[in-house]
Amino acid sequence: MIRLPLGFYVEKGVDWLTNNLDGFFGGIKYAIESIINGFEFVYVSVPFVIMLILIAVLAYFTAGKRTAIFAVFGCLLIKSIELWQMTMKTFALVTTATLIALIIGLPLGIWMSRSDRLNKVMRPILDFMQTMPAFVYLIPAVYFFDLGPVPGAVATIIFAMPPIVRLTSLGIRQVPSDVIEASRAFGATPKQMLFKVQIPLAMPTILAGLNQTIMLSLSMVVISAMIGSGGLGDVVLKGISQMKIGDGFEGGLAVVILAMILDRVTQSIGKPKNLSGGRK
Amino acid sequence: MIKLEVKNLYKIFGSTPHKVLEMLKKGKSKKEILKETDHGIGVSNASFAVEEGEIFVVMGLSGSGKSTLIRCLNRLIEPTSGVVYIDNEDITKCDKAQLREVRRKKIGMVFQNFALLPHRSIEENVAFGLEIQGVGIDERNKKALESLELVGLKGYEKSMPSELSGGMQQRVGLARALATNPDILLMDEAFSALDPLIRKDMQDELLALQSKMQKTIIFITHDLDEALKIGDRIAIMKDGEIVQIGSPEEILKHPANDYVKEFVQDVNRVKVVTASSIMKKVDTIVYSKDGARIAVRRMKEANLSSVFVVDKQRKLKGIVTIEDTMELIKANKDDLSEIIDSDINEVSPDVLIGDIIPLFINSRYPVVVVDEERKILGIIFKVSVLAGIMGGGEEDD
Structure with a gap:
């Protein structure tokens, strides 16, 4: 059996890209870095107490009383184990990755819902992006963007984008055909149909996609600490490499708390509000 | 005056409809064509004219092509061949923008399963057609209210569709179609999904509304009693073809063929035959x-x-x-x-x-x-x- 030098070609290709498109990658790196730094600056410079209140209010109005109480205790716990800054750093990375995934993923999903051909082309690509072991993205990301938070964010975007693309497309395709027919019968243009009928009706599905994208970016952010993205991933990584079980556990716990708050809040957006207590 | 006229309308489903059209015109049957070419015949050589202010009922069992026919009138389904005149304008020749104008201004449509927008309030649903036309929010809400009042749903403006019963939802569907003040109403099995009692109410109400408004109504149904009750004239369809057009009494008294005869034999004549x-x-x-x-x-x-x-x-x-x-x-x-x-x-x-x-x-x-x-x-x-x-x-x- 002939050994196909697939890895070799990939290496060559990546080499070529780094040599010839250096300026391009430099630009992207600069842009992403600015966004991450911007978010981080905001999150870190807002005093803890104010941030706590903001989170509690947001949780209360989206997900209800229980989540708000949980969020407050969770944040206090993170603060008391002295991981608040690290958490905010991770949160900035997640925010950036999710934002960029949304900016690319939403239009792509809408386009996929309207073109069967693009749908056919994109499905294997999305499968690839999602199932390729996440670590594999780290290597080319480092090649193109050096070490630091930017390659981490890029790897995160690639890994976390498929759900929002898929579910946007799915949501729009699942809008009942009789409603589509009715709006055609009343003379809606394709644009009116999209913004007045399809997107509003697909919104719950699109939001489910957003929720998954956020969760995936959070899980990837920890892995990307291996290439120096910093934040909570760093804490966990140090715990592992130095066999400090306690530190590792604390870092992991902070990730879990952040994930739970983000999950509950994003899951509740767009659902009927229930302020009197937890969800039924 | 003739409001809407259909001449030699055909709709053939499949990849090469025009080739099949020739076969059909040469006299091949629907079954032969389906077997040889895998093309379905939706509508075959339908011609009729509807007078202004008339309720024209198209009646047939499922698969008879009646829903396809009504969708050809506003080109929700593109006819394969034939012409549709509305106010002497050939709809089949309209480009996309012209067609949208016709749909917005001239034709209102009511659907079997209501097809309301579940994320919008009743008022917003009824105002949808006007919103599409770019009418300002105050004016369109005012018209939506008038329209809701016509169908007896005043006070439900802020409700959501899911809060209303089937009959009420279809009233909303009717109000939505009336809000743009179209000349022509297309009603596709509009009352078929409703309970018999509600259905009878809606039929009576439609007739009462019609005596006030004098719209030109094309009404699709599979229920002969309904057709006989509300139709000024009835077209009976079978296998994509119109087999008879006539007033309810003409159809009862002089059925064109055995199919129609068999159809009308169980009719409750008490409700149809006149003094x-x-x-x-x-x-x-x-x-x-x-x-x-x-x-x-x-x-x-x-x-x-x-x-x-x-x-x-x-x-x-x-x-x-x-x-x-x-x-x-x-x-x-x-x-x-x-x-x-x-x-x-x-x-x-x-x-x-x-x-x-x-x-x-x-x-x-x-x-x-x-x-x-x-x-x-x-x-x-x-x-x-x-x-x-x-x-x-x-x-x-």
């Missing part, structure tokens, strides 16, 4: 000035026990019986006006048999059919009512 089609011509009448002796002679000649009395203008005055007239003669009087019994039942020619039957309960006289000036058009005996219900060969003579 005019079962009445008998009146050969014998007496003018009030004629006097008792002439009246008796006429009755004896015609072998009758009573006779209707009219005045000089042939307007109905009442009825006299032979017994009363003989009494009068015995008393040596001649003026019929003393004994005229004016307690008789009069109906206009378009009254249904169902409404005539009860009139016989308290009266021993036949029912008189009169025109607006109370001139006698004919009379109905109990026997002819029964014959009308049974669908026997009771022809106008």
Whole structure:
């Protein structure tokens, strides 16, 4: 059996890209870095107490009383184990990755819902992006963007984008055909149909996609600490490499708390509000 | 005036419809074509014209092509061949923008499963057509309210569709179609998803609304009773073809073929056949000035026990019986006006048999059919009512 030098070609290709498109990658790196730094600056410079209140209010109005109480205790716990800054750093990375995934993923999903051909082309690509072991993205990301938070964010975007693309497309395709027919019968243009009928009706599905994208970016952010993205991933990584079980556990716990708050809040957006207590 | 006209309309589903169209025109049957080419025939050579203000019902069982036909009228489905004129404009030649204008301004549509937008309030649903046209929010909400009032849903503006019953949701569907004030309403099995009682209400309400609005309505249904009740004219479809077009009575009395005949045999004629089609011509009448002796002679000649009395203008005055007239003669009087019994039942020619039957309960006289000036058009005996219900060969003579 002939050994196909697939890895070799990939290496060559990546080499070529780094040599010839250096300026391009430099630009992207600069842009992403600015966004991450911007978010981080905001999150870190807002005093803890104010941030706590903001989170509690947001949780209360989206997900209800229980989540708000949980969020407050969770944040206090993170603060008391002295991981608040690290958490905010991770949160900035997640925010950036999710934002960029949304900016690319939403239009792509809408386009996929309207073109069967693009749908056919994109499905294997999305499968690839999602199932390729996440670590594999780290290597080319480092090649193109050096070490630091930017390659981490890029790897995160690639890994976390498929759900929002898929579910946007799915949501729009699942809008009942009789409603589509009715709006055609009343003379809606394709644009009116999209913004007045399809997107509003697909919104719950699109939001489910957003929720998954956020969760995936959070899980990837920890892995990307291996290439120096910093934040909570760093804490966990140090715990592992130095066999400090306690530190590792604390870092992991902070990730879990952040994930739970983000999950509950994003899951509740767009659902009927229930302020009197937890969800039924 | 003709509002909408369809000429030689075909719809063939499949990859090469025009090739199949030629086969169809050469006389191949639907089954042969499906077998040989895997193309389905939706509508085959449909032609009809609908008058302004008319309710034109297209009736057929599922798969007969009626839903395809109605969608060809506003090109939700593109016809394969043929033309559709609305106000003498050929809809099949419109480009996309022109077609949108026609859909926005001229045609309203009501759907079987309501097809309301679940994320919008009732008011926003009804205003949808106007919103699409770019009408400002105040004006479109005002029109939506008017439209909701028409269908009897005032006060539900802020509710959501899911909070309303099926019948109410379809009222919203109707209000939405009316809000843009179109000339033509396309109603695709609009009442088929409703409970029988609600359905009857909606039919009555549609007829009441129609008497006010005078829209041109194309109504699709698979229910013959519904078709007969609301249709001014009915087109019966089978396998994509229109097999008969006619008024409800024409279709009942002269079915075009065995298919239609079989279809209409179970119809409840009480609700369809009218007084005019079962009445008998009146050969014998007496003018009030004629006097008792002439009246008796006429009755004896015609072998009758009573006779209707009219005045000089042939307007109905009442009825006299032979017994009363003989009494009068015995008393040596001649003026019929003393004994005229004016307690008789009069109906206009378009009254249904169902409404005539009860009139016989308290009266021993036949029912008189009169025109607006109370001139006698004919009379109905109990026997002819029964014959009308049974669908026997009771022809106008």
